Amino acid sequence: MYKLIDGKVISKQIKDELKEKVAGLKAEGVEICLAVIQVGNDPASSVYVGNKKKACEYIGIGSLSYELPEETTEEELLALIEKLNSDDKVNGILVQLPLPKHIDEDKVIKTISPKKDVDGFHPMSVGALSIGQPGFVSCTPAGVIQLIKRSGIEIEGKECVVLGRSNIVGKPMSMLLLRENGTVTVCHSRTKNLKEVCRRADILVVAIGKPEMIDASYIKEGATVIDVGIHRDENNKLCGDVDFESAKEVAGAITPVPGGVGPMTIAMLMSNCVESININ
Numbered sequence: 001m002y003k004l005i006d007g008k009v010i011s012k013q014i015k016d017e018l019k020e021k022v023a024g025l026k027a028e029g030v031e032i033c034l035a036v037i038q039v040g041n042d043p044a045s046s047v048y049v050g051n052k053k054k055a056c057e058y059i060g061i062g063s064l065s066y067e068l069p070e071e072t073t074e075e076e077l078l079a080l081i082e083k084l085n086s087d088d089k090v091n092g093i094l095v096q097l098p099l100p101k102h103i104d105e106d107k108v109i110k111t112i113s114p115k116k117d118v119d120g121f122h123p124m125s126v127g128a129l130s131i132g133q134p135g136f137v138s139c140t141p142a143g144v145i146q147l148i149k150r151s152g153i154e155i156e157g158k159e160c161v162v163l164g165r166s167n168i169v170g171k172p173m174s175m176l177l178l179r180e181n182g183t184v185t186v187c188h189s190r191t192k193n194l195k196e197v198c199r200r201a202d203i204l205v206v207a208i209g210k211p212e213m214i215d216a217s218y219i220k221e222g223a224t225v226i227d228v229g230i231h232r233d234e235n236n237k238l239c240g241d242v243d244f245e246s247a248k249e250v251a252g253a254i255t256p257v258p259g260g261v262g263p264m265t266i267a268m269l270m271s272n273c274v275e276s277i278n279i280n
């Protein structure tokens with residue numbers, strides 16, 4: 001029988017802990033403020049941004065909202081970021097991605113001060129993580145670590161296999177598992193004998209972006225399976241990179257989609273915002 005790793009419950013736990021912490025800080029006169037920038041009105045981005053603002057409200061973090069038109073120039077966006085970088089009242093800056101094609105995302109990410117990079121996307125943040133120095137950690141992989149730890153699953157000494165090598169999930173995920181003393185293998189589209197490698201895993205983190213690709217045949221009996229993927233299937237139903245119905249027959253613990261990794265990303269963004277007071 002598998003254990004269901006419930007991201008809704010764990011993310012609520014984290015948000016409630018943060019809420020208490022923020023109330024304590026407020027009593028000492030410390031206020032936290034996140035600036036959220038959206039360029040254009042991509043409907044999915046609007047939902048994400050709305051949820052981030054709601055989470056700020058719940059926890060007691062102030063939020064500044066910048067909804068810029070699609071035709072905003074790169075110069076205008078960079079100028080706003082520079083202004084927020086030097087605003088002492090702003091602790092964190094988040095630019096919702098994707099950006100319109102005429103804006104260079106890498107340039108935007110690099111312009112955000114690493115001291116306010118609550119998304120953890122700046123090369124300085126990524127570099128700090130890889131050499132074990134303090135800095136902001138990308139929210140989704142940080143959320144995966146919390147899901148594993150708060151489910152009472154130990155990482156130290158375990159065979160951890162990460163499926164996917166993206167800059168936002170796969171690479172930081174492998175660094176975090178390594179920091180937790182896991183033995184880490186990163187797989188990708190060119191990996192040979194993928195199934196055999198996955199079947200070695202005590203902890204399998206799947207972030208390959210292929211709907212329901214990973215079934216029971218990739219999973220060792222009793223393994224922990226974390227599904228980072230999110231897709232809509234042919235019936236418009238949400239599904240992950242893991243075929244849940246098949247995988248749950250062999251996994252020891254597994255995350256559902258939705259309600260697994262998804263809710264953790266915003267909780268960890270909030271955690272980074274609170275953490276920012278120690279970095280500023």
Ligand code: GUN
Pocket residue numbers: 094095096097098119139265
């Ligand atoms: N777009 C999709 N996910 C994210 C995220 O975590 N951060 C930002 N800034 N944009 C995103």
